[in-house]
Amino acid sequence: MQSVRIFLQNGRGACISYSSRMFSSSSRADQKSYKLVVVGGGTGGCSTAARFCHRLGKGKVAVIEPSEKHYYQPLWTLVGGGLKTFEETVRPTSQVLPKDCDWIKAKVVNFDPDNNKVTTSDGQEIKYEFMVVTMGMQLNFNLIPGALEALKNDPQVVSNYAPWTVQKTFKAIKNTKSGNAIFTFPNTPIKCAGAPQKIMYLAEEQFRKNGVRDKVTVLYNTALGVIFGVKKYAASLLKVVEKRNIKVNYRRNLIEVKSDKKEAVFEDLDSGKKETFTYSMLHLTPPMSAPDELRQCKKLVNEAGFLEVNNETLQSTRYPNIFSIGDCNSAPTSKTAAAVASQGGVVFKNLTALMNGRPMQKKYDGYTSCPLITRKGRCILAEFDYNGNPLETFPIDQGKERWTMYHLKADVLPVMYWNGMLPGRWNGPGFYRKALRLGLSDGRTKQA
Ligand SMILES: Cc1cc2nc3c(=O)[nH]c(=O)nc-3n(C[C@H](O)[C@H](O)[C@H](O)COP(=O)(O)OP(=O)(O)OC[C@H]3O[C@@H](n4cnc5c(N)ncnc54)[C@H](O)[C@@H]3O)c2cc1C
Known part of the structure; x- marks a missing residue:
């Protein structure tokens, strides 16, 4: 057809x-x-x-x-x-x-x-x-010239965002021995805005395990002007990138992949200038739309x-x-x-x-959550509302890297997804958030 x-x-x-x-x-x-x-x-x-x-x-x-x-x-x-x-x-x-x-x-x-x-x-x-x-x-890889070709032909160009390329990612990480490992964030809304950097942290950890970290430069080239949209979690993530010697380039949007030369071309969104980076590994987050x-x-x-x-x-x-x-x-x-x-x-x-002809009374407050995995066994569980105010389920500081939150993300949430969410039995953690605070607060804190 x-x-x-x-x-x-x-x-x-x-x-x-x-x-x-x-x-x-x-x-x-x-x-x-x-x-x-x-x-x-x-x-x-x-x-x-x-x-x-x-x-x-x-x-x-x-x-x-x-x-x-x-x-x-x-x-x-x-x-x-x-x-x-x-x-x-x-x-x-x-x-x-x-x-x-x-x-x-x-x-x-x-x-x-x-x-x-x-x-x-x-x-x-x-x-x-x-x-x-x-x-x-919709994933719009086609909007970046050379991206689809590179994803198909270059084992070192990968993306966790599509079922047909996610299985390439770990192989590319293991094959990276030196040079630039580049992770991108596009200039459009995307699903799970934390995912482009989560895979970077896991890759960086693997480079250390493989004994090549001193030869690999890890770069996060993001179209955004901040590392994360909620100040509390951004502050935690900035400490992580600093401690692990990850270079963050803000306002950089990927506009072309030249896989024959192992080059990725970015636009500086402030000056409009083009900047070319060579890569030994490139993790793409595609532009997205409805x-x-x-x-x-x-x-x-x-x-x-x-x-x-x-x-x-x-x-x-x-x-x-x-x-x-x-x-x-x-x-x-x-x-x-x-x-x-x-x-x-x-x-x-x-x-x-x-x-049933009754008035609608339920209101959505923008609740969303992003488990920011920073390495195997560690995760910052970001939860927040429309205003970017943290709306944390647990009465502990979720801005810290924690093993419990990693376990929740890796082992508990998948079970809840298949057995609770898809059968329509899970409406989010609002009830538990209040219950864990004995009904005295809804767990909302204002952004600093
Ligand atoms: C790499 C990655 C990491 C992520 N990490 C997290 C995370 O840690 N935590 C989290 O909460 N979320 C995460 N997400 C995001 C999460 O998966 C999505 O936000 C969620 O699946 C959105 O659900 P949805 O029903 O809106 O869309 P989807 O689940 O994508 O479903 C949309 C459906 O619509 C169908 N469709 C499309 N076009 C048509 C059409 N014309 N007619 C009929 N059907 C159509 C598609 O086939 C698809 O089945 C992640 C996503 C990715 C890709």
Whole structure:
């Protein structure tokens, strides 16, 4: 099948992205109708479908998801660091979706919110009373000239961000004996903003173990102007990079990879000048965006292409019967699975209220979390809200590198993900945060 894609807007403003497979189909589109349609069967989609199948019963919920495989992406940092296997992060989608939902194994290519319907890549029209959009983020490696070619052909150019390249990372780390090991952060919003540096810390530790650390220069070239967006954790991370002799270059955006010369070209975002670095290992974090199929629907998205929601209720600002959870929505928080858990609980309560004609009362406070692994057995557990105020679960200083937080990240959270979150039983740690403080505080502290 050709991979040609065409985006167009029809007369009513519905947004259409056709693949050539649609044009070659001669059959008329089927039409199906559901109480709730969930677009995307990743972290947010599975847990949402589970919650509503339980509430609404068999045949009422459809999940539109093209992938046969479901990934627990947060563990890819540890796969890249050689501490977990890739197999531990993958399960068949059929196993993780609730058995009472209808799984439509296709992509949504057209949103028509005025007529409460979507069109799929296999030509079906799916109608809904309510819709939750959980399509995640699109990886745009193609926006960096030479990056895709380098990822395919150069064993030393890797990325933890995609299932087809994460397994290269640890091999590249082990092969690095000297020169520059460069880790990048792009000039766009990304999922898990801590992941580009977590793998750097694991690599740096491995270089020491291999006895090559004095010959390898470790560089963190980030498009951001800070190492992390929350001051408390940034202060801790600055101590880590200083102690371990890691060079941080701020406001540097990767714009080209020349793998034939082992060169990475960066733009200095302040002066506009180009700077070329040779590399012996390059870990890429690609530019990201909301998926094209969503971005094309101007009626649903904000200027940046994310589904525009009310920051508290997570309801579409324009269509009351549409909600969005996770990486593809406009909520101005750090995009993580932890945020998805909290958002999922809020959407379940608010959408249930709406379905029953009651007012929506649940408010999302922007809770998100990033377990910043600094080496094997050590982790700073960053947790914070919309304002960047720490919102820590445990009544201890989480700004310190701790073994307990590493164990939580590496061993406890994966079990909770498969057995608690995907079946719709985990709404984030809010309840435990209060309980651990005997109900006297919600654990929120102001940024210094
Ligand atoms: C390397 C790495 C490390 C991370 N570390 C952490 C961490 O430590 N802690 C943490 O909390 N989070 C972490 N994350 C982030 C976390 O995995 C995501 O934030 C989370 O999975 C987002 O969930 P989602 O449902 O929004 O998107 P996803 O889980 O990505 O699911 C989106 C789904 O939508 C589907 N889809 C896309 N387009 C369409 C379409 N047109 N039609 C239908 N379906 C579509 C996709 O196939 C996919 O299954 C990490 C991510 C990575 C890559």
